[in-house]
Each structure stands twice: as structure tokens, then as C-alpha cells.
Amino acid sequence: MAERAWSHAMEKKTAGTNAKQRIYMLGRFRKAVKWASLFSQLCSVKGDSRTSLEAEAYASYMKGALFFEQDKNIDAAMINFKNTRAIYEELGKYGSIENQLLCRQRIDEVEPMIDFCSHKLGGSYLQAHELLDTANDLLKAKMEAVLSETRSQQAASxxxxxxxxxxxxxxxxxxxxxxxxxxxxxxxxxxxxxxxxxxxxxxxxxxxxxxxxxxxxxxxxxxxxxxxxxxxxxxxxxxxxxxxxxxxxxxxxxxxxxxxxxxxxxxxxxxxxxxxxxxxxxxxxxxxxxxxxxxxxxxxxxx
Incomplete structure (x- = not known):
């Protein structure tokens, strides 16, 4: 459902939007965020620590994209995009070559968004950076749990x-x-x-x-x-x-x-x-x- 809503939003964005189409596009982005957030919550309850973290990165990217398109809260967009990057940077340190390449691809996708947010923030970038530090504190425990789990698996060999x-x-x-x-x-x-x-x-x-x-x-x-x-x-x-x-x-x-x-x-x-x-x-x-x-x-x- 999240991917479907996201796909509709991107179609409208690519085609060029008038005021009415923009309202529809933002509505699709909101729906994508809603379903991605529900998916992340479900994974945190039912999935393992790595799956939960991947779902959180997915939801953070969706939220960042919505804030970015709204052009009202670039600070929040920056925080979500950087959270996404931080998660994939950690997940990309372990696992198969395919997993590392996939994480690198995700990082490459989000980097331009972070750069653009930095440019738009200008003088308020420091505030966003401070907010990001707080947000990262909330992720550290989850990321460390995944890394510890992966290390334990690798330690067996x-x-x-x-x-x-x-x-x-x-x-x-x-x-x-x-x-x-x-x-x-x-x-x-x-x-x-x-x-x-x-x-x-x-x-x-x-x-x-x-x-x-x-x-x-x-x-x-x-x-x-x-x-x-x-x-x-x-x-x-x-x-x-x-x-x-x-x-x-x-x-x-x-x-x-x-x-x-x-x-x-x-x-x-x-x-x-x-x-x-x-x-x-x-x-x-x-x-x-x-x-x-x-x-x-x-x-x-x-x-």
C-alpha cells in the first residue's frame, strides 16, 4: 500500500503539477507515510531487529520526502533523511556483498536530498544538526542491537x-x-x-x-x-x-x-x-x- 501510494505521488510529480494535482500528490505522499509507519510499527513487534531497523529506515525516508515536498519543515526532512542514511551505513557494514551494495544504493539515493536540505536550510542548519543528534540517540540502541546480533552470527565462524x-x-x-x-x-x-x-x-x-x-x-x-x-x-x-x-x-x-x-x-x-x-x-x-x-x-x- 505504501509503495502504491508512493508510486502515484511520483507519477504526479514527474508529470508536472498544477495546484489541484499538487494537492493530490501530497495526499498520496501522506498515505505512503501512513502505511510505511504502520509497516515499521508492525516490524518492531513481529520482526527481528534487523528487519525492524530496515523498516524504520524506509519509514524515515517516506517522512523525509513528505516534509521535503511540503517545503514547510526542511529541518524535519533533514533529520529523517539523515536517520535513513545512518541506518543504511550501519547495516551496510555487515552481511553479503549483495546486501552491502543494496545499502550503498540506498545511501546514494538519499545523499542528494540531504545536500539539497542543507542548501535550503542555510543559517538554520546548526539547529537541524542539533535535532539530528537527539534523533540519532534514539536510533543508537536499535542499531547496536542489530550489529551485536550480526557480530554474534559472524563470531560463530x-x-x-x-x-x-x-x-x-x-x-x-x-x-x-x-x-x-x-x-x-x-x-x-x-x-x-x-x-x-x-x-x-x-x-x-x-x-x-x-x-x-x-x-x-x-x-x-x-x-x-x-x-x-x-x-x-x-x-x-x-x-x-x-x-x-x-x-x-x-x-x-x-x-x-x-x-x-x-x-x-x-x-x-x-x-x-x-x-x-x-x-x-x-x-x-x-x-x-x-x-x-x-x-x-x-x-x-x-x-
């Missing part, structure tokens, strides 16, 4: 961890999920390196990576404590713990390199803003000291 040519078995499901989460965040970080992503967002990704690897090490330590006298199991767990610790040290070095880069840019760049803080020489020295300490620790801890 993850049996080992490789580091420096050595392979370490992973038998604990919680350890697998934590390592998978860290590896996905590492891919996000690599993608951020090729895009114009703000440094503070990169630092936030590093923090999440550290948290995931620390969770993995905590699980490994618990397994070690309960391993008793099983020397083979303890050897595997100790090796896995050292490997995860080594990766953690490498990511710490990369994070400190980013901090040094940020500090150097603030130190060397002349700024006109009176209230903007610049890096003092001693702060830059401290950052280099921290970087050297982490490098030395990683070398002495390697095996």
Missing part, C-alpha cells in the same frame, strides 16, 4: 586470531564478538583516513577500539583464571592475550601519532581567533615523550 604470522585459537564467544567489534572499528578508522573526517571523530573511534580490545582481554583473563592445570589451553590463552595486547599497543601508537599531528598543526598555524587555544612547546614535547614511551613498551612486550 571466527575460530582464530592471527598476528605476526602466528595463529591463536579463540574458543570463547564473548572474546570473538569483542575482537570482531574492534576489527570493524579498525575498518571504520581506515575509511576515515581517506575521507575528510574530523580529528575528534577519529579519536572517538580509537577510544571504541581500545574498549573492545580491553573487553576481549578481560574475557581472556577470565578464561585463564578458570583454565586450572590445562597447560595447552593456558598456552593458547597466553599467546592470544599477548597478540591482542600487541595490537592494542599498535593502535595506541597510531592514536598518539594523531595527537602529535593535531598538536603540531595548532603549534605551527597562525590563528586570528583570540579565544582559540594553540599548542604550547612543552605540550608538544610531552606528546612526543608519550609516543616514545608507548613505542618502547610495545617493543619490550613483543614476542
Amino acid at each position: 571466527m575460530t582464530e586470531f592471527k598476528w605476526l604470522g602466528r595463529t591463536f585459537p579463540i574458543t570463547n564467544a564473548k572474546t570473538r564478538v569483542s575482537i570482531l567489534k574492534a576489527q570493524q572499528l579498525e575498518r571504520d578508522l581506515s575509511a576515515a583516513a581517506t575521507e575528510s573526517v574530523a580529528a575528534d571523530k577519529k579519536l572517538a573511534i580509537f577510544d571504541k577500539i581500545f574498549s573492545a580490545y580491553h573487553d576481549a582481554r578481560s574475557c581472556i583473563r577470565n578464561d585463564l583464571a578458570s583454565a586450572g592445570n590445562a597447560e595447552d589451553i593456558k598456552d593458547d590463552l597466553n599467546g592470544l592475550d599477548k597478540a591482542v595486547s600487541a595490537v592494542l599497543g599498535l593502535r595506541t601508537i597510531e592514536r598518539n601519532q594523531l595527537l602529535v599531528s593535531i598538536g603540531k598543526s595548532k603549534f605551527t598555524k597562525h590563528r586570528d581567533e583570540k579565544n582559540e587555544r594553540t599548542t604550547k612547546p612543552e605540550e608538544l614535547v610531552r606528546l612526543y615523550d608519550l609516543l616514545i614511551q608507548v613505542c618502547l613498551f610495545s617493543v619490550t612486550s613483543s614476542f
Whole structure:
């Protein structure tokens, strides 16, 4: 029903509309939103977490299109379009190649709408951005539930961890999920390196990576404590713990390199803003000291 109403609305829009046809077109858009919203509500009750999230993205896109066509509440259109994009960006990180391509296609469809909303909002864009942050908070729990579910499914096939040519078995499901989460965040970080992503967002990704690897090490330590006298199991767990610790040290070095880069840019760049803080020489020295300490620790801890 939603698709039928949407199709009728798009036909009227494509054909060009007079006042009467525009009223009819908006009515079709409203009906599409109504049925899409009901579909989303039904999926939230009867469907799994991924299906529910996909239905929510579908309903958000419909709502955004209605607000956009009404040309009265572009802020709301922006929020709904960005919610749609955020959902498909997360869903596109997992699953088959076909699923990733489909999510990428959905993102490509909504991107021009977001750009146009940004252009129309002009000075009021900041307000829309603040509203979006609030809306995203409501989506985070749902998206994390889907990602956790997907990680758990992928973890079932993850049996080992490789580091420096050595392979370490992973038998604990919680350890697998934590390592998978860290590896996905590492891919996000690599993608951020090729895009114009703000440094503070990169630092936030590093923090999440550290948290995931620390969770993995905590699980490994618990397994070690309960391993008793099983020397083979303890050897595997100790090796896995050292490997995860080594990766953690490498990511710490990369994070400190980013901090040094940020500090150097603030130190060397002349700024006109009176209230903007610049890096003092001693702060830059401290950052280099921290970087050297982490490098030395990683070398002495390697095996």
C-alpha cells in the first residue's frame, strides 16, 4: 500500500503539477507515510531487529520526502533523511556483498536530498544538526542491537586470531564478538583516513577500539583464571592475550601519532581567533615523550 501510494505521488510529480494535482500528490505522499509507519510499527513487534531497523529506515525516508515536498519543515526532512542514511551505513557494514551494495544504493539515493536540505536550510542548519543528534540517540540502541546480533552470527565462524604470522585459537564467544567489534572499528578508522573526517571523530573511534580490545582481554583473563592445570589451553590463552595486547599497543601508537599531528598543526598555524587555544612547546614535547614511551613498551612486550 505504501509503495502504491508512493508510486502515484511520483507519477504526479514527474508529470508536472498544477495546484489541484499538487494537492493530490501530497495526499498520496501522506498515505505512503501512513502505511510505511504502520509497516515499521508492525516490524518492531513481529520482526527481528534487523528487519525492524530496515523498516524504520524506509519509514524515515517516506517522512523525509513528505516534509521535503511540503517545503514547510526542511529541518524535519533533514533529520529523517539523515536517520535513513545512518541506518543504511550501519547495516551496510555487515552481511553479503549483495546486501552491502543494496545499502550503498540506498545511501546514494538519499545523499542528494540531504545536500539539497542543507542548501535550503542555510543559517538554520546548526539547529537541524542539533535535532539530528537527539534523533540519532534514539536510533543508537536499535542499531547496536542489530550489529551485536550480526557480530554474534559472524563470531560463530571466527575460530582464530592471527598476528605476526602466528595463529591463536579463540574458543570463547564473548572474546570473538569483542575482537570482531574492534576489527570493524579498525575498518571504520581506515575509511576515515581517506575521507575528510574530523580529528575528534577519529579519536572517538580509537577510544571504541581500545574498549573492545580491553573487553576481549578481560574475557581472556577470565578464561585463564578458570583454565586450572590445562597447560595447552593456558598456552593458547597466553599467546592470544599477548597478540591482542600487541595490537592494542599498535593502535595506541597510531592514536598518539594523531595527537602529535593535531598538536603540531595548532603549534605551527597562525590563528586570528583570540579565544582559540594553540599548542604550547612543552605540550608538544610531552606528546612526543608519550609516543616514545608507548613505542618502547610495545617493543619490550613483543614476542
